[in-house]
Amino acid sequence: MASIAKRPDGRWRARYRDDAGKEHAKHFARKVDAQRWLDEVTASILTGQYVDPRAGKVTFGAYATAWQARQMHRTNTQAAVDSALRVHALPRFGDRPIASIRPSEIQQWVQDLSGKLSPATVRVTYQHLRSVFRAAELDRVIARTPCERVTLPRVERPHVEPLPTAVVLAIQAAMPARWAALVTLMAGTGLRPGEAAGLTIDRVDFLRRILRVDRQLLLTRPHTFGPPKTRSSVRSVPLPQVVVDALAAHIAAYPPGEHGLIFTGRHGGPVNRDDVARSFKAAARVAGAPATARLHALRHYYASLLIRHGESVKVVQARLGHASAKETLDTYSHLWPDSEDLTRAAVDEVLGAAADSARTEAAL
Template sequence: MAMANLQRRENGKWRARYRDQTGKQIARHFGRKMDAQRWLDEVTTSVVTGQYVDPKAGQVTFRAYAETWRKAQVHRPSSAAHVETMLRRHAYPALGDRAMASILPSEIQAWVKRMSEGLAPSTVGVIHGIVSSVFKAAVRDRRIMANPCEGTKLPTVVRTKVKPLTTEQVDVLYDKVPDELKALVTYTAGVGPRQGEALALARDERLRLLGTNPMVKIDRQLVTTRNGKTEFGPLKTKASYRDVPLPKVVVVALNAHIATFDVGAGELLFTLNGQPITRQAFGHVWRPAAKAAGLDAETGTGMHALRHYYASLLIRHGESPKVVQARLGHATAAETLDTYSHLWPDSDDQTRAAIDSVLGTAARGFGDCVGTGDA
């Protein structure tokens, strides 16, 4: 700090002033000398420790800074569109025109409470996380001294257990979707891709329908951009890139679909009116079918319900968590277990059956002890 001093004014107030690192003079007035000195000491400390923030730097509006931040992020197209939507719909109406430095933690808490009255707790958490990232960047840029999102009490997210569809519900979905999407239902129920992964399926080297080991390579997804167009994008995580074996029922369905709709080499298998399927267009044809099949909050009302159905079939037929993880493209087995652990056979029953299967026949003498209460 080039200069710092205190001066008593004719009106009795104390003027504290200093020059910042650029030589610009900054002054504040206080009624008491001790308050003025305390302020100067805080500024001096922030300069010495490298935490100095120009009081004028935080006057940029949240919207202006957030837009600069957003455009600089390295996001997948779908993630970039999601961040833009969350900021535009939920953050900018409440915070957009406010100066960054003027936004208080109590105001962030009040904003979160208002959102909680109409949005799911998980959605509120996502929006708050995006806004917090903007403020964190502003702290690093020395625009503000602290992140007002720190310490916010968020609504509790209650994880609900996945309730898989029944095969009868899958059959209804198959019957109710347009003819050009019937094979999509079979493919998703029999392979378990995410929606964007399924809609990106093309008749190319990724899809192997011939031979003794039919397989599909999942290495891209179809995403809908903000302007309503579609494009191919990278997958969710590194683990999402995977090869999945194709069951016979899926091979038959895809071959029939290719023949019926004359899908050419390199073309997408699933289209509407000959065009790649956007999220909006897919929603229009999916929602009536989902309603007819009785999809609800427990099963999930989106196409993701078919992915859960696929996972439940693997578990029911004895596949391990690691195999289910690999087939679904989860980042870790822990993610798989967090989602589907309740679908695996009860471990208590398995423990009893394992012991009884051995001791119940090989060690007959143990039967004399059963029910005696001896520890």
């Protein structure tokens, strides 16, 4: 219900009640302005775009905290969202009324982040911020999200150059004995560091030579198991004999720890991935690997082996647990044989052989 009434001071008071029964009022010098305001409010209600004027006064920090509590994020995602908001978004916008934040301020925030973070990290941090504003828009806390037409830094996908086999073997030899088999496992199965660190003996079928990947060891304190990176990361990976032998020798030397963990830390508990990463970096330096080589390079090495031996995109995607073939091609397309060479070879194999046959018959 809406109405306009003239006040004793000569001003016009327009008022209405929203769906919740709350009354909203505003004063105008002219009646025509009061009517225009009511018409705009009525139109927004009819089109589903109405926003309670008082709702936008809630601070960004308060709304973001409530939003986080409602999400059904995986453990790793939850930690990433919390870090992005707590470290980068809340210090800038936490105390501000959420409706007062403008697109230009979001753009300036992105530019400031770009001066100290990598483009990929800036994009991920922005996506978490955008999710909060998008939820506020859907909740009708704000009329429109300020995260529109924001220019983000360009992410240059690194060119993957797989480590040579000799270097991988040299790294394995230079690793602490407790973790040498971890190198063989990752190079021979393509497991991610967290998947390899969280591997338990009940996930390895030595008889059928199959490894089941359905969880990983999370970077939490204390260490806990969590789901793999994505749903498509749940997979079964065939175990080459060299990996079976390496795991069997490792288990004989270092019996499984709590929960049946195959790889453990120096004191027998869950392996500390930071310790392993530091040991790998030192071993890579001894082996003459590039300074940028990290544990993840073993996953790239595994993918390159599959491609070199003629496996299709779909097979490589399945073995690595990628969400899509596009992700696989975006990362490794340059490792497949050049399509132009394949085209030439295919035509030469058929037409070339036919031409040779025709010339032979003509000569006879």
